[in-house]
Amino acid sequence: MTSTYGELRAQLAALTTEAFRPELAGIDRLPTAEIARIMNGEDATVPAAVADRLPQIAAAIDATAERMARGGRLVYAGAGTAGRLGVLDASECPPTFNTDPAQVVGLIAGGPAAIASAVEGAEDSRELAAADLDALGLTELDTVVGVSASGRTPYAVGAVEHARARGALTVGLSCNAGSALAAAAEHGIEVVVGPELLTGSTRLKSGTAQKLVLNMISTITMIRLGKTYGNLMVDVRASNEKLRARSRHIVALATGADEPAIEAALAATGGEVKDAILTILGEVDAATAARLLAESDGRLRAALERAAEKPGGERPGSGG
Structure with missing residues (x-):
């Protein structure tokens, strides 16, 4: 067990998203306004990192829209923050674009309970990801987007590997270069945002980058599917x-x-x-x-x- 944790620690230490920033070691002693200024400056770098990957993002969207036009589904799969972001994006599609709730699906390691609380060991299981996808009755028309800041989360990587073996389109979204997730997917999108303000908290810049890319994937796919008229949201569901x-x-x-x-x-x-x-x-x-x-x-x-x-x-x- 010690060896396993040692190997994992070494893997994490090599990731840009997990890097320690000594210049911020005293951030807890700074005035709140100064911390906010630093954090805002960090966040401002994210759109540029996303812009660097626009060709890969566009290619993934075109491939997704082509399959969805033939009846396929868009499925996000991730653990922790990444999984919650996928669930959030999927849940916003029915009220925004009047889609069937089964058309865009968010899978999170550990199931719905993991949205609010961590589920022990769920993110470490490739088998769980395969089972979750099999429960959806995955087909070759579907697109599976694995989401993981580190790019190594077994649940996300396993989802992409299983989906690709089933003939589905696969996309791997991560925030580290040379990730296992991007390598496993047909379309790899690596938005490198650099070390976080708080070491180990990839809900910050990494989470923001993932949210921006997921917004693009769902929104532009829906534009390609005719869910808008110009820039008007004409498929809005008037429920209130x-x-x-x-x-x-x-x-x-x-x-x-x-x-x-x-x-x-x-x-x-x-x-x-x-x-x-x-x-x-x-x-x-x-x-x-x-x-x-x-x-x-x-x-x-x-x-x-x-x-x-x-x-x-x-x-x-x-x-x-």
Whole structure:
């Protein structure tokens, strides 16, 4: 056991994210404002580190979107902070893009209980990752993104290895160069942010970098899948008063219509923003809008082009 811990300690000591910064050894004695200034300066370096990996990020997104367009799912797999970030990103997709909860999934080592509390030994198990993926019924159309600041977490590496063996697309997101996770994945993304403000706390710059990249992966994939119209979030699910107000604002921005027309369109389409925009801009009724969107795989621009191809044939009230 001592040898195992010794080997692990040596591995961690070699990681940039685990490096000790002697110049910050007295940080606990500094005024709060000075600590905040230092921390803010550290955080400011993260976007540049992400920018250095934009080609790899874009390639991973294009590959993910291509599979998802054919019915695949996006699955994040990680432990600790990395796992929680994946769960967070996945949980935000249904209310933001009206996706099915099963379309973007976050797996965390140890299961849902690990979101709030550490689960002993879960992150060290490749077998647990394989079992979690098998429980999803993984297919070749799915994409599995392993997330790990160190790039060596067995759960994340095991998830990517198992998914790749099953023919799924694999992405490895880490914050150290030359990571086992990137090597195991078809698409390796290594955002090197350097040593942390607090040695051993990879929820800081590393966590911020991972959050930025996961935002990109899910958001740009959804743009590629037609979940937006321009930069408008037209697939928003209006589940509360704020989102209902946002829905009206988005329809107004997309169409330039007046308030009565917007209210009528949303009422006719059951509050569906895409459908409402299509009824106004495409001058079709609600039933036709729903059909055109279904024929266009939910892509509003394509549905508007279809509506334009039928001049005079399907206008509001025509029953088309």
